[in-house]
Amino acid sequence: MATAATLERNASPIAPIDVSDPALYAEDRWQEPFRRLRGQAPIQYVPDSPFGPYWSVSTYKPIIHIESLPKIFSSSWEYGGISIAGDVETPMEGELRLPMFIAMDPPNHTAQRRTVAPSFGPSEVAAMKARVQARTTEVLDALPIGEAFDWVERVSIELTTGMLADLFDFPWEQRHKLTYWSDIGGNVELMKSPDNFAVRNAAMMEMGAAFDELWQQKVANPGKDLISIMLQSDAMREMSEQEFMGNLILLIVGGNDTTRNSMSSFVYGLDQFPDQRAKLEADPSLIPNAVQELIRWQTPLAHMRRTVEEDTEIEGVQMKKGDKVVLWYISANRDESVFEDADKVIVDRSNARRHLSFGYGIHRCVGARVAELQLCTLLEEMGKRRLRANVSGKVQRVPACFVHGYTSVPVTLSHY
Numbered sequence: 015m016a017t018a019a020t021l022e023r024n025a026s027p028i029a030p031i032d033v034s035d036p037a038l039y040a041e042d043r044w045q046e047p048f049r050r051l052r053g054q055a056p057i058q059y060v061p062d063s064p065f066g067p068y069w070s071v072s073t074y075k076p077i078i079h080i081e082s083l084p085k086i087f088s089s090s091w092e093y094g095g096i097s098i099a100g101d102v103e104t105p106m107e108g109e110l111r112l113p114m115f116i117a118m119d120p121p122n123h124t125a126q127r128r129t130v131a132p133s134f135g136p137s138e139v140a141a142m143k144a145r146v147q148a149r150t151t152e153v154l155d156a157l158p159i160g161e162a163f164d165w166v167e168r169v170s171i172e173l174t175t176g177m178l179a180d181l182f183d184f185p186w187e188q189r190h191k192l193t194y195w196s197d198i199g200g201n202v203e204l205m206k207s208p209d210n211f212a213v214r215n216a217a218m219m220e221m222g223a224a225f226d227e228l229w230q231q232k233v234a235n236p237g238k239d240l241i242s243i244m245l246q247s248d249a250m251r252e253m254s255e256q257e258f259m260g261n262l263i264l265l266i267v268g269g270n271d272t273t274r275n276s277m278s279s280f281v282y283g284l285d286q287f288p289d290q291r292a293k294l295e296a297d298p299s300l301i302p303n304a305v306q307e308l309i310r311w312q313t314p315l316a317h318m319r320r321t322v323e324e325d326t327e328i329e330g331v332q333m334k335k336g337d338k339v340v341l342w343y344i345s346a347n348r349d350e351s352v353f354e355d356a357d358k359v360i361v362d363r364s365n366a367r368r369h370l371s372f373g374y375g376i377h378r379c380v381g382a383r384v385a386e387l388q389l390c391t392l393l394e395e396m397g398k399r400r401l402r403a404n405v406s407g408k409v410q411r412v413p414a415c416f417v418h419g420y421t422s423v424p425v426t427l428s429h430y
């Protein structure tokens with residue numbers, strides 16, 4: 015670890031490790047390189063990667079520090095936004111860029127978040143419970159017992175898109191498009207090469223047109239869905255159409271692959287630690303804590319990114335204006351100085367809630383309560399049916415360093 019007062023960019027005690035390599039995630043080999051980084055170079059400059067140079071921040075404390083200083087560490091899309099892929103020096107020609115508050119700094123971020131956040135307050139989310147329960151019941155009761163199927167396809171995707179379509183009154187028959195748009199939107203690999211921009215832009219245009227139509231319908235015929243509620247709020251009415259659309263897409267897409275991959279990780283994580291699964295099955299009061307623990311263990315978004323707005327120093331390391339800083343939540347959530355036996359799922363872990371999977375500070379996930387409601391409901395309804403999902407084949411993973419999840423989890427169900 016650095017002991018000098020300051021370290022120049024390339025003065026890392028170990029050779030740079032490019033943890034953006036998609037193979038690390040596809041093959042589930044990311045744990046070891048991050049362990050080395052946490053031990054020997056918790057803030058390391060990587061001068062060369064397919065995403066350009068970046069700082070890798072891999073321990074808990076400096077991530078909290080950086081997220082507490084949004085004036086120095088910007089989220090703005092103008093500097094490249096919130097993932098390792100965005101690069102202000104090579105902007106994507108013709109890229110569809112809608113303003114979204116996740117990629118804004120104060121004061122714009124503050125104003126827009128304030129208009130959206132009330133729809134996700136404790137009582138608002140509690141009021142969604144019955145609908146979420148009904149949807150979960152419908153999906154679980156249609157599953158075969160003792161016969162292999164893909165949990166990702168039949169449960170994670172079906173439940174997440176179904177619930178989002180329900181909450182936002184998105185056309186039911188088109189709900190699977192939400193999965194496609196979310197996958198394209200969050201695929202940092204597609205942003206490595208301009209050859210892929212056309213695919214990405216076409217999907218984003220299609221999504222924009224679909225949401226525009228929905229928006230027009232809700233203006234003409236408001237209902238009880240979240241879009242109508244937001245449209246009727248005073249603050250929302252003052253937003254431009256472009257801003258409203260950007261935020262709508264953020265809400266529907268932001269809550270999609272994250273919740274989906276959490277649902278897949280529940281099955282995989284509990285299957286990896288059968289003693290913990292048994293503990294949870296024996297005591298359903300552990301469900302809310304187990305949900306946090308599994309979200310910690312999975313970390314559905316492996317990182318968020320910031321850009322340095324003014325030269326600064328953090329833990330003795332000098333960062334320069336314009337530097338890209340990647341905050342590896344996936345590694346901070348395995349930081350042994352915060353989480354004992356961090357690689358293990360421990361359903362009654364006392365500090366599970368301290369995980370960084372929802373981020374930290376002014377951008378902390380606005381939809382966290384909705385996600386928690388969906389995830390707790392899934393475990394509760396499985397518990398009521400005494401349903402256990404046993405992994406029955408090879409798990410396939412998303413080959414990328416941003417969305418951290420599964421494309422397939424083969425399972426068979428049994429009763430316990």
Ligand code: HEM
Nearest residue numbers: 115116268269272273314318371372373377379380381385
């Ligand atoms: C387990 C599920 C989820 C995870 C792991 C997750 C993760 C995150 C993370 C890490 C951030 C912080 C971004 C940053 O610091 O730059 C964030 C922000 C956000 N999330 Fe989530 N999210 C989840 C579910 C949801 C859901 C269900 C919704 C909406 C229905 C949602 C909407 C948002 C929005 C709007 C923001 C932007 C907040 C801001 O910039 O102030 N998320 N989420």
